[in-house]
Amino acid sequence: MAMKDIVKITADTISLDEIAKSVQDPKAGAISTFSGTTRDNFEDKVVKTLAYEAYIPMAEKSMKSLITAARSKWDDLIHVAIVHKIGDCPVGETSVVIAVSSGHRQQGLEAVHWLIDELKVQVPIWKKEVYATGGPDGSDGGEVWKANSSLP
Amino acid sequence: MAMKDIVKITADTISLDEIAKSVQDPKAGAISTFSGTTRDNFEDKVVKTLAYEAYIPMAEKSMKSLITAARSKWDDLIHVAIVHKIGDCPVGETSVVIAVSSGHRQQGLEAVHWLIDELKVQVPIWKKEVYATGGPDGSDGGEVWKANSSLP
Amino acid sequence: MSHFKVLYFASAKDASGKESEEFEWFEGIGCEKLTQLLVERHPDLAPVLKTSMFAVNMEYMDQGLSWTVQPRDEVAVIPPVSGG
Amino acid sequence: MSHFKVLYFASAKDASGKESEEFEWFEGIGCEKLTQLLVERHPDLAPVLKTSMFAVNMEYMDQGLSWTVQPRDEVAVIPPVSGG
Numbered sequence: 503m504a505m506k507d508i509v510k511i512t513a514d515t516i517s518l519d520e521i522a523k524s525v526q527d528p529k530a531g532a533i534s535t536f537s538g539t540t541r542d543n544f545e546d547k548v549v550k551t552l553a554y555e556a557y558i559p560m561a562e563k564s565m566k567s568l569i570t571a572a573r574s575k576w577d578d579l580i581h582v583a584i585v586h587k588i589g590d591c592p593v594g595e596t597s598v599v600i601a602v603s604s605g606h607r608q609q610g611l612e613a614v615h616w617l618i619d620e621l622k623v624q625v626p627i628w629k630k631e632v633y634a635t636g637g638p639d640g641s642d643g644g645e646v647w648k649a650n651s652s653l654p
Numbered sequence: 655m656a657m658k659d660i661v662k663i664t665a666d667t668i669s670l671d672e673i674a675k676s677v678q679d680p681k682a683g684a685i686s687t688f689s690g691t692t693r694d695n696f697e698d699k700v701v702k703t704l705a706y707e708a709y710i711p712m713a714e715k716s717m718k719s720l721i722t723a724a725r726s727k728w729d730d731l732i733h734v735a736i737v738h739k740i741g742d743c744p745v746g747e748t749s750v751v752i753a754v755s756s757g758h759r760q761q762g763l764e765a766v767h768w769l770i771d772e773l774k775v776q777v778p779i780w781k782k783e784v785y786a787t788g789g790p791d792g793s794d795g796g797e798v799w800k801a802n803s804s805l806p
Numbered sequence: 807m808s809h810f811k812v813l814y815f816a817s818a819k820d821a822s823g824k825e826s827e828e829f830e831w832f833e834g835i836g837c838e839k840l841t842q843l844l845v846e847r848h849p850d851l852a853p854v855l856k857t858s859m860f861a862v863n864m865e866y867m868d869q870g871l872s873w874t875v876q877p878r879d880e881v882a883v884i885p886p887v888s889g890g
Numbered sequence: 891m892s893h894f895k896v897l898y899f900a901s902a903k904d905a906s907g908k909e910s911e912e913f914e915w916f917e918g919i920g921c922e923k924l925t926q927l928l929v930e931r932h933p934d935l936a937p938v939l940k941t942s943m944f945a946v947n948m949e950y951m952d953q954g955l956s957w958t959v960q961p962r963d964e965v966a967v968i969p970p971v972s973g974g
Contacts, residue, residue: 504663508949510697518671518674518685518687519669519670519671519674522670522671522687522689526691527747527929528693528694528745528746529693529695530691530693531690531691531692531693532687532688532689532690532691533670533688533689533691534687534688534766535670535674535686535687535688535689536684536685536686536687536759536763537674537684537685537686537687537974538683538684538759539678539682539683539684539755540683540686541680541681541682541683541757542680543681544944554901554973556970556973557897557899557945557948557966559948560945560948560966561973563948567938570755582936586973587666589930593680594678596681597973597974598973598974605693607688607690607770607890611688611763611767611770614686614763615763615767618759618763618974621973621974622971622972622973622974623971626899626945626966626968626971626973627971627972627973627974628899628900628969628971628972628973629972629973629974630900635660646900646970647900647904648972649968649969649970649971649972650970650971650973650974690890706889707815707816708889709813709815709861709882709884711864711866712861712882713889715864718812738889749889750889750890751888758890759974770890773889773890774880774887774889774890775887776887776890777887777889778815778861778884778887778889779887779888779889779890780815780816780887780888780889781888781889781890782816799816799817799820799885799888800888801857801885801886801887801888802886802887802888802889802890
């Protein structure tokens, strides 16, 4: 059985449905997914949009290494896909999708959790939050590069 | 904010995409999902199809109780959906989808894992495996009601 | 005369040949008495009941606790579940 | 004459005003020397470098180990990541 490792960084809108379909397999009893979506708030500020940028070739290499590492930790994984959006990502839009098919549920669920945790720590992708101006929260707009917490 | 608890038992084909969309929310930073799909094999037998039956009102009540319990364990959950198919479920088709939106990823991922584990232990739904006849494995067909392991 | 209803699912449905039926109610039908009534009517249910739970009005009944069926209750025979 | 390339991302790009540029290569450019070269050219990079990592040819360099830039290497300034 050919196992697929799918990684993609794209400026297009990303579709959970399409990515989940890309990991379907007749041997799979389970498909586990995680989608990151843009929230409308950060602390007391109203977020208007996020913009992502990536060191694309290194990010793709890093995502492939994560999949290889996951396969060495969990031997029941079938296909694994990691897709990350770059560019603008307005509120409600999906910035990242991870999808894993597995024979049984346990390992697929654990792998998805581990992959998104590691992606947030290791993969060279950056998020800039652009805040709304003149909102009811009295914020004065502006933008800031975020940093992911190194805590799990 | 109105939080939605969605439970459904249906004879129709179930769509991950539709169910994931039903839990979208501007306050959500994460959508975690699990889909159970019919595998083409069980031990050495070739599975032709599965058929599910449910004690529908009790199963729906039980799924609602699981969501209530999950909300008391994890306070970051926004919307939660559990949809289970009954009737025939051929190889590759989805039998169950759980989708959870949450402010941050950790609690949503944990809740999805817990909900599918508990569903398999508690909710009155039964699966009958129908085996292929005359396949290369030499199996003679037949069918059997399965039991989920009580181990996690 | 009072009755209660019994629902059969999965292997219990196969063993009884029915989805549901009515039983005559009387005082003091607990777990043990209920099992006896069911097996009297459907001997093939005996092995199924060894691994099944009862639900009364859509609540699982603990086999260790004392409970009794009430008139018009809905009792279900729940073989080991296998959803998911 | 040999060169190496430096890529700037996120806050490092804002501080340098550039996405990438060439530096003249010479023997013995390790972590400390590289930091010094970058800050000489772009003083605003100083605070950014305090929390950034270097990647050389798309591999993170450990700040504790000794490594040096080679001719034609691709060096990247990697501020704290925030994908996901």
